Amino acid sequence: MDRRLTLYILLGMVLGLIVGATLFYTVDPAIIKESISPWFKLLSDIFLNLIKLLVAPLILSTIVVGIAHMGDSSALGRIGFRAISWFIIASFISIGLGLLMVNLLEPGVGAPIPDAAAAVAAVGEVKELKATEFILSIFPKNAFEAMATNNILQILVFSLFAGVALAALGEKGAALVRGADALAEMMLxxxxxxxxxxxxxxxxxxxxxxxxxxxxxxxIYVELLVEFYFALLILWTILLTLGWVFLRNRIWTLIRYIRQPLMIAFSTASSEAALPKMFEQLDRFGVPRRISGFILPLGYSFNLDGSMMYMSFATIFIAQAYGIDLPIATQILILLTLMISSKGIAAVPRASLVVITGTLAMFGLPVEGVAIILAIDQFLDMGRTATNVVGNAVATSVITKWEGMLEVEEPEFVEHPHAPAHTAAGGKAGLELAEDMVEDERTKR
Structure with a gap:
């Protein structure tokens, strides 16, 4: 089923390009915008709404069960420290590489300068980014409100408290842990x-x-697109090489497993859309749910490698377009500003544009320059979103291996006619069953 689904998704991407291009060249733009585009948008919005339906209960249940089964609170603290350390290093690599590539390639030189009013209308009001407000927003005042709004960071905090409390309750909390486990299976x-x-x-x-x-x-924007995607390719190479240092040849298996969430993230430009499938595929790769359930939601708030590269790339690109020469010291300050202001933006619509606009204003750069990249922001967003997925998959797998908890991946095999149903959540039971069947076949031979 997995291979067919991958093929169908690729087919959907190709058909979408063909049908969209045909309509663009044969139908009046006003008719497309008013009568056709809303129906196409409906097809993707239904999927995104269904995915959002899954996110909150899936994160809550996986983290609660994971922490409750982890037992050792020191292990939780150690995993959290290693995760944050990895995220910080990856963030510096992403932003630093973006600054380096945009200075070397200079895609902004000669870029078309658009109407300032168009940028203001498209971006809307830019709220000042305050560190105190961000820190406060991490802590939920209402757990149900956090889940209703799919605030991943707040759900993570509540789930941590709930998991630790249930672990402390022991047998009294066992029923709730079993319920959370069943909820996670249902969501999958x-x-x-x-x-x-x-x-x-x-x-x-x-x-x-x-x-x-x-x-x-x-x-029109071919230079920016080619050079940005080239920079992303270098970032992918760095991230996957770092993954290979820990995972060795299993990095290729990881790439094969995450191809579906990767294509979904790329085509919909939504990291959130890929999250439920990512849990399932990391299960198959051998990452225990108590690890992925903790690190993945954390990564979706603090490990946005593609978005951070884009923000540094776009900020200097706009300065180049306006002929503004920024000294290295100022660029380093911009790097540090983006490093801080980019955290926790995953759930904010057009979050990257908002952060870029705020950074431009902070350093006295022309805010209206955001309009230069608005026209192709969707195509840029597809690349940076896919990069976020790769970065979080590698981070979760590496930290699991670092902890010595990476299991053997579940083999892909044809179901035995007398075998019980096997799912991605089957874990070790499914693996043992597969091994028994293989041994049976060898004995017959």
Missing amino acids: QITGYVMRYAPIAVFGALANVVAVNGLGILK
């Missing part, structure tokens, strides 16, 4: 149902973007 089962709709959602998302903007817009 629903994820399997929702994922069958993914190819249609991918088709709708790409058809909508291309029908409205056309592929011709890529020619």
Whole structure:
């Protein structure tokens, strides 16, 4: 099923490009915008809404069960420290590489300067980013409100408290732990149902973007797109090489397992859309749920490698477009500012643009320059979102290996006619069953 679904998603992407381009060149733009685009958008919005339905209960249940089964609170603190350390290092690499590449390639030189009013209207009001407000926003005042708004960081905090408390209660809290475990299994089962709709959602998302903007817009910004994606490719190489240092040849297995969440994130430009499938695939890779359930949500708030590279790249790109020469000292200050202000923005719409606009204003750079990249922001967003998925998959797997808890991945095999149903959540039981069947076959031979 996994291989067919991957093929269907790729087919959806190709059909979306073809249908969108055909409509763009044959139908009046006003008709597309008013009558056709909303229906394409509906196809992808249904999928994103269904995914959002899964996120809060899935994160809550996996973290609660993971911490309750972990037992040793010192292990939780150690894993958290290692995760944050990795995220900080990856953040510096991402932002630093973005600054280096944009200075070497200079894609902003000669870029078209758009209308300032268009930028203000598109970005909207930019709220000043205050460290105190961000820190306060981490701690939920209402657990149900945090889950209703899919605030990943607040759900994480509440789940940590709940998991530690249930572990402390011991037998008294066992019923709740079993309930949370069942909830996680149910959410994964629903994820399997929702994922069958993914190819249609991918088709709708790409058809909508291309029908409205056309592929011709890529020619205008071809230099920026090529150089940005080249920089992302270098970042992927660095992240996967770091992963190889810990995982060795299993890094190729990880890449194979995350291809579906990767394509979903790329085509929908939504990291959140890939999260439930990412849990399932990391299960298969051998990452215990108590580890992935803790690190992945944390990474979605603090480990946005693609977004951070984009923000540093875009900020200097805009300065180059306006012919502003920034000294290295100022660029380092911009790097540190982005490093801090980019944390916890995963749930904010157009978050990267908001952070870029705030950074431009802080350093006296033309805020209206954001309009230069607005026209192709969707295409840039697809690349940076896919990079976020890769970064979090590598981080979770490496830290699991670092802890000595990475299990043997579940083998892909044809179900035995008398075997019980096997799911991604089956874990060790499914693995033992597969090994027994293999041994049976050898004995027969």
